[in-house]
Amino acid sequence: MKMSDLQLCTHCQSEVPKKATVCAYCRRDLNHKWYKKIQFSTVVTFLPFVLFVGYLKGWFEPEFSNYQDDFKTTQVNMLKIPDVQGNRLIFKIENTSDVKWENLSYELVSTKDNNIVEVEAGNQRAWVIQPQSASYLMVDSLNDVNGASWQLNIKNLEVPLF
Ligand SMILES: [Zn+2]
Known part of the structure; x- marks a missing residue:
């Protein structure tokens, strides 16, 4: 595995794959950034709601x-x-x-x-x-x-x- 595909576990400092969500050594959750946890399906689900609220609040209207x-x-x-x-x-x-x-x-x-x-x-x-x-x-x-x-x-x- 290349060095660029690895990350350090924030708990035990072991080298684990970048895509891993749980450390293979200490079994604790890896500290990913919050926005990386947002899934595409979540965005698709909430997008119409956000657009509807924006429409009601006049975000897309001429000023x-x-x-x-x-x-x-x-x-x-x-x-x-x-x-x-x-x-x-x-x-x-x-x-x-x-x-x-x-x-x-x-x-x-x-x-x-x-x-x-x-x-x-x-x-x-x-x-x-x-x-x-x-x-x-x-x-x-x-x-x-x-x-x-x-x-x-x-x-x-x-x-x-x-
Ligand atoms: Zn660890």
């Missing part, structure tokens, strides 16, 4: 951070809310990606003379935008500052699970 440049947001309307101090804003959001998105998280920033006068974060779970299309979003702003302007920043979108 919005990689698609941010595919979105364009423009304010199309502003209405006074009757009897309430504030404004109702309508934004048009265009999606030039080939992906359908939902569950919008946004940040509404209101400025006047380069000063931020209001920041409001929100989430619209039912909001959906199809690939290569546009959707509208209605957001209420409590800020009633004369001459203020608003900017809607999309913070996150998700890909539908099914």
Whole structure:
């Protein structure tokens, strides 16, 4: 037997074949690395489970951070809310990606003379935008500052699970 086919038993230091799992001299288990004990059949059994969990957890889904440049947001309307101090804003959001998105998280920033006068974060779970299309979003702003302007920043979108 060649030297390269041999290993030293971790218990009695005897030379035993590399493929041996039990030492021929002291009969104790040979200290193999844990990952060498994983059998192919085990991997095949658990792979579908791992893939299913990955699917549910969105490991294979597109991340919005990689698609941010595919979105364009423009304010199309502003209405006074009757009897309430504030404004109702309508934004048009265009999606030039080939992906359908939902569950919008946004940040509404209101400025006047380069000063931020209001920041409001929100989430619209039912909001959906199809690939290569546009959707509208209605957001209420409590800020009633004369001459203020608003900017809607999309913070996150998700890909539908099914
Ligand atoms: Zn031994």
